[in-house]
Amino acid sequence: MVALGRIGIRVLVAAAVAVIASMGLPGNALAEQRAMLGGGSGILLDGRYTCTLTTVGYDRAERMVGLTAGHCAEIGMSVQAEARQAGVIGTVAAVDHDSDFAVIDFDRAKVTPIRQVAQTFIDGIGTPPRLGDIVCENGRTSGFKCGLVWDTNLRWFQHQVCSRPGDSGGPVTIGDRLVGMNVGHIGVEMLGVRVFDIGCESLIAPLHDPAVATQIGMVLAAIDAGGGVGAGFRPL
Template identity: 50%
Template sequence: MQVKRWIAPAAVAVACGLSTVPAAQAAPGDTQAALGGGSGLVLGQGGHTAKCSLTTIGYDAAGRLVGFTAGHCAEAGTPVHGEQFPDAGVVGVVRAADAQLDYAVIEFDPATVTPLRSFDGTTIAGFAPTPPAWSVVCQNGRTSGHACGVVWTSSPVGLLEQACSSYGDSGAPVTIGDRLVGMISAPLISDTRNLRFSCTDANNPLHSPVIAVAFDTVRAAVDAGKGVGSGFQPV
C-alpha cells in the first residue's frame, strides 16, 4: 500500500478547500513571526511551495534557534516562511532533511522569529517516549487544528493514532500533556480519486489512522549528526 504524506502544496490546498487554522493571525505589515508547535509553514519559493506544520521550536546546543517539521515537506536549502506572517519574508532555512525517519531541521532567523512554548492550545515543555497502546495523545496541525485520539500501536520508532488529521498537518506535534512524543508523518490509508480517508470533521471517528514518528528517535538521530539541531531543547 502506498503511503501518501500529509502535505499540502498551495494549489492542492485551494483545490481541496483546505483552510488554515486562524490562530496567531498577523497584523498587516507585521515583520515578526510568532511560531510554536502547530504553526503553519510555507516551504519553498514562488510557485513551488508546500504547506506543512511546525513540530516544535527552541534552541540547539550551539544556541541556534531551530525547529522541526516533516522531512518530505522540503529538502535541505529550502527557504521557510511563516504561513500567517507573509510580511516577515523568509524566516528560516531547512538545514537537513531525512527521508527514512521523515524529519527536517529548520534554522530560524532570531531577528524575525519569536519562538512560542504555547500555541493554539498546545504547550511543549519537554519530551517523553512514545506511549503504549490505548493511551490518548493530542496533536496540533495547521489544517486540522487541535485534536486527540487513541494510540493503536507504538514502538520506540513511532506510533499509529486516531486523532483527526488532513493534508498540511505533516510535521504537527503529537503530545501527552505538555510533553512532545512524536511528529505527524503520513496517513495509514491514502485518499484516492473517488474515496477520501483523511479526516474531514473532528467529530467523525471514521477516518484513517495517522503514522507519527517518535520525537525521541528524531532527536537521537540529530544529536548523532552533531549538526544544526543537535542538543535541541524547546523554549
C-alpha cells in the first residue's frame, strides 16, 4: 500500500478537477460561465434570431434588464449571448411592436453587465439628436460606425449609418450618451429596385438607404407607462 501525504492528495484532487473540466462535466469546484453583455453585444433569441443589445441596466425593482428591437422578439422567448457558452441567460418579458422595442429580464447569476462594447461606451441617457448631429451606432453585424443625422421627429430619427440584418436593437450614441435604438432601414426604391445599403461602403450618397433609430426617451417612457419589467430603467 502506498501512503499519500497531504501534498500528494492535493495533487490528485487538482488532477481530478482538471480531468472533469476537460470532459466538460459539471463540478462544484468549477465556476459557472457568465456572459459579459452591454450595448452593442450580439444576442440570440429563441435559439435562432440574431439581434443586438441596446443597453443593460436595472429597473425600479432592481431586476437586471436589457433592451433590443421589438421586431426581434416575442414575449417568452429565450435569450442567449451570441457565443452561447453561458446557455440561456434571460427571457423576453415585454414587447411593443408599434414602438418596436423589447425588454429582456436577465438572470443575474449568468450575466456580467458592462458599459463598453468595442468603441461604444454608455454612461447615461442623452437628449434627442438634432439635424446635422453626428451619431454613432454599434451592431453585431456592421460593427461601430458614425454618421450624420438626416431627419428627426418625436419618435425616431434617420442617419447616415449602415444597418444590416443582426444590427437591429444596436445602441445609437452621441459621445457616451445613449440617444437611440437602431430599428433598421427605410427601404429606398430606385428605378424599381429596392436598395438595401448598396452604398454602405461607398461615398455615393444617393444609393444609401438611411438607417432609422427610435428615440430612446420615447422607448423608456413607453416602458414606464407599462409599469412592468423594465419600468424605471436606469443604465449602469
